[in-house]
Amino acid sequence: MKRRYICTETMTGVLSAIYDAWTFDRSDQEAGIVFWGSVQQEMFCEYREVREDEKKAEAVRRLIHRHLGEEAELSVGYALLSEDPGKGTAILRMMMEARNLPDGKKIMGHLSHPEVRRVFELSRNVGRETHAWKEFLRFQELEGGILYASITPHNFVLPGIADHFSNRFPLEDFVICDETHASFLIHPKQKPWLIIRDEERKWEIEKSFSEKEKEWQRLWKGFKKSVTIQERKNLKLQQMNMPLRYRGEMIEYRDGEQS
Amino acid sequence: MDCFRIQKEKTLYEKLSILSDAAKYDVACTSSGTQRRGDGTGIGNCEKAGICHSFTPDGRCVSLLKILFTNECIFDCKYCINRASNDVERTSFTPDEVCRLTIEFYRRNYIEGLFLSSGIMKSPDYTMRLIYETLYRLRSQYRFQGYIHVKAIPGASQDLIRMTGFLADRMSINLELPTAESLHLLAPHKSRKNILSPMRYVQKKREENTHELALYRHAPQFVPAGQSTQMIIGATPESDYQIIRVAESLYQKFELKRVFYSAFVHVNEDSALPARTDLGPPLLREHRLYQADWLLRYYHFSAEELLSEERPNFNLVLDPKCDWALRHLEYFPVEVNRADYQMLLRVPGIGYTSARRIVRARRTGTLDFTDLKKMGVVLKRALYFVTCKGKMMYPIRMDEDYILRNLLDPREKLPGRLGEITYRQLSLFDDMKIGEVGR
Numbered sequence: 001m002k003r004r005y006i007c008t009e010t011m012t013g014v015l016s017a018i019y020d021a022w023t024f025d026r027s028d029q030e031a032g033i034v035f036w037g038s039v040q041q042e043m044f045c046e047y048r049e050v051r052e053d054e055k056k057a058e059a060v061r062r063l064i065h066r067h068l069g070e071e072a073e074l075s076v077g078y079a080l081l082s083e084d085p086g087k088g089t090a091i092l093r094m095m096m097e098a099r100n101l102p103d104g105k106k107i108m109g110h111l112s113h114p115e116v117r118r119v120f121e122l123s124r125n126v127g128r129e130t131h132a133w134k135e136f137l138r139f140q141e142l143e144g145g146i147l148y149a150s151i152t153p154h155n156f157v158l159p160g161i162a163d164h165f166s167n168r169f170p171l172e173d174f175v176i177c178d179e180t181h182a183s184f185l186i187h188p189k190q191k192p193w194l195i196i197r198d199e200e201r202k203w204e205i206e207k208s209f210s211e212k213e214k215e216w217q218r219l220w221k222g223f224k225k226s227v228t229i230q231e232r233k234n235l236k237l238q239q240m241n242m243p244l245r246y247r248g249e250m251i252e253y254r255d256g257e258q259s
Numbered sequence: 260m261d262c263f264r265i266q267k268e269k270t271l272y273e274k275l276s277i278l279s280d281a282a283k284y285d286v287a288c289t290s291s292g293t294q295r296r297g298d299g300t301g302i303g304n305c306e307k308a309g310i311c312h313s314f315t316p317d318g319r320c321v322s323l324l325k326i327l328f329t330n331e332c333i334f335d336c337k338y339c340i341n342r343a344s345n346d347v348e349r350t351s352f353t354p355d356e357v358c359r360l361t362i363e364f365y366r367r368n369y370i371e372g373l374f375l376s377s378g379i380m381k382s383p384d385y386t387m388r389l390i391y392e393t394l395y396r397l398r399s400q401y402r403f404q405g406y407i408h409v410k411a412i413p414g415a416s417q418d419l420i421r422m423t424g425f426l427a428d429r430m431s432i433n434l435e436l437p438t439a440e441s442l443h444l445l446a447p448h449k450s451r452k453n454i455l456s457p458m459r460y461v462q463k464k465r466e467e468n469t470h471e472l473a474l475y476r477h478a479p480q481f482v483p484a485g486q487s488t489q490m491i492i493g494a495t496p497e498s499d500y501q502i503i504r505v506a507e508s509l510y511q512k513f514e515l516k517r518v519f520y521s522a523f524v525h526v527n528e529d530s531a532l533p534a535r536t537d538l539g540p541p542l543l544r545e546h547r548l549y550q551a552d553w554l555l556r557y558y559h560f561s562a563e564e565l566l567s568e569e570r571p572n573f574n575l576v577l578d579p580k581c582d583w584a585l586r587h588l589e590y591f592p593v594e595v596n597r598a599d600y601q602m603l604l605r606v607p608g609i610g611y612t613s614a615r616r617i618v619r620a621r622r623t624g625t626l627d628f629t630d631l632k633k634m635g636v637v638l639k640r641a642l643y644f645v646t647c648k649g650k651m652m653y654p655i656r657m658d659e660d661y662i663l664r665n666l667l668d669p670r671e672k673l674p675g676r677l678g679e680i681t682y683r684q685l686s687l688f689d690d691m692k693i694g695e696v697g698r
Contacts, residue, residue, distance in 0.1 A: 106619075106623065109619030109622065111634055112621075112625065112630045135311055139368050141367070168302070169302060170301075190299070216363050219271065219272055223276075227280070227325060229284070230317075232540060235316055235318075236318075238314045238317070241314045
């Protein structure tokens with residue numbers, strides 16, 4: 001009988017589920033991972049609750065690092081942040097497939113296998129979105145010099161952008177708020193960053209912007225206007241490069257501006 | 260004190276508007292080529308792939324704060340809006356203003372760094388010194404570790420260029436026009452020699468610097484992201500063949516990272532410039548040149564393969580790679596599961612990323628058309644040129660006209676007149692040669 005492992009939709013959850021599945025069902029191609037809250041009952045199927053544990057998660061990370069290599073580690077890392085409910089199953093089956101290869105470290109090149117390709121696609125999707133938020137995220141300065149930005153990503157990109165921004169602004173206090181997942185990335189000056197999940201959405205940040213902020217925003221809007229070459233106008237190209245869904249959080253498109 | 264200055268001091272907003280407006284015709288806005296992590300003492304880092312932070316309504320990316328230091332200029336280049344004989348509002352930044360703008364924009368994640376160019380105030384050396392001063396202040400006082408692209412001023416002394424090069428990530432000297440004669444005609448104050456000698460100098464210094472870095476890991480880096488240049492397209496009568504020959508030799512002999520092409524935009528009236536038409540800048544031609552440029556840099560094509568003296572211009576209705584493939588049907592179709600990497604690169608619809616993926620993936624299994632599609636191959640184009648496990652996707656006649664007709668999508672928008680001609684060309688009873696269309 002095929003088994004489904006039920007866990008929460010967190011990194012620890014998924015990795016613990018992989019740990020359990022790896023222990024009991026290592027060669028069963030049918031085993032899968034589902035999340036609490038989105039389980040669709042199947043017939044002839046046994047459901048198992050996963051006891052989640054950071055130790056199990058760490059063991060799986062080590063396993064991937066040692067046997068599947070750096071490339072797979074990175075891909076799995078991104079795939080875990082995906083919104084796709086099938087991500088756990090895809091990663092699990094990819095790991096199983098790696099056992100059939102003479103060299104497990106070549107697994108990410110094995111794109112003709114559907115589950116490997118699935119992981120590749122998930123990771124590419126998250127990677128692209130992560131990059132897009134590195135581009136289009138906008139900070140605003142609050143009173144007291146704290147930088148604040150809010151984002152509305154499909155995938156949970158905060159862990160993917162955290163290192164980039166804290167390395168970039170080591171001497172700044174900044175907060176990035178993920179509105180979709182009700183989470184905050186907090187980086188205090190010269191300290192390591194942390195991510196806080198605010199499940200009940202209790203937090204609220206008082207947004208009183210600093211005096212200078214308005215002026216810098218005006219300068220930026222002015223700059224964007226004057227670097228445009230009217231003779232070359234091509235709104236389609238602009239939209240292809242900068243999809244509309246990112247513009248909600250960009251200060252240059254606030255107040256219904258079109259530029 | 261300074262006779263060039265306009266009496267009333269302008270606000271920062273006015274200066275920024277004037278000096279970014281004046282810089283916008285420079286096309287290079289890339290922030291790629293340097294990978295550098297911040298050291299924790301300042302602000303900024305660099306990503307190898309570069310980051311675009313916004314896109315203007317013309318579809319071009321805004322990655323760097325692209326400004327001129329000043330639009331005062333003693334040169335009188337005929338295509339340039341800031342030529343000495345033009346009556347435009349003139350202004351200059353101070354080094355500190357440039358630094359503050361850069362830092363405050365950077366903090367808010369508006370930009371990836373600074374692109375600093377300049378008109379020529381007083382003399383090339385005087386201007387270059389101001390640019391150097393600005394960069395020095397930005398790097399040392401403001402501890403800025405993000406990306407800096409700087410223009411070398413033609414005619415500035417080597418010392419200044421060397422000192423500036425240690426502060427910048429990329430340096431560029433604009434070639435402006437593909438041939439020395441055109442340059443002489445349109446930019447009488449610039450000479451080919453004044454442009455090529457600093458280019459050669461930067462190349463030499465970069466080579467020395469690689470040796471230094473091999474010995475001392477922490478030696479200062481000289482122009483780590485390499486140099487680039489730019490040519491104006493359509494202001495002078497050069498053919499595409501001449502232009503890509505020049506680009507090719509710049510890549511080979513000067514090790515440039517990028518050559519940019521800028522469709523000529525009419526900003527001045529001058530008898531030496533082509534007559535004004537209502538067609539607008541030659542954007543499609545520029546696009547074809549960029550496509551060919553990519554073929555030179557990433558796809559192992561040479562200029563001679565793409566064009567020749569007899570066929571000096573690109574086919575405007577078809578991209579250069581499809582065009583090449585159609586003229587060389589003897590190589591196709593290729594078997595995806597066996598063809599070597601070089602050959603895969605030449606298949607229309609397969610880019611270098613998908614070519615690499617194909618080569619890797621077929622080590623562990625055989626590939627099918629669905630696999631190709633999932634890997635990112637554009638089957639719409641590739642299907643005429645490849646087989647999977649010995650079979651083509653559909654039965655296809657290997658005939659130039661037949662494939663061409665299918666490749667051209669009637670819904671694809673081609674500018675104005677060209678679209679109609681394409682349509683006529685496609686009719687059954689007409690046998691026009693596509694290459695001559697639209698010139």
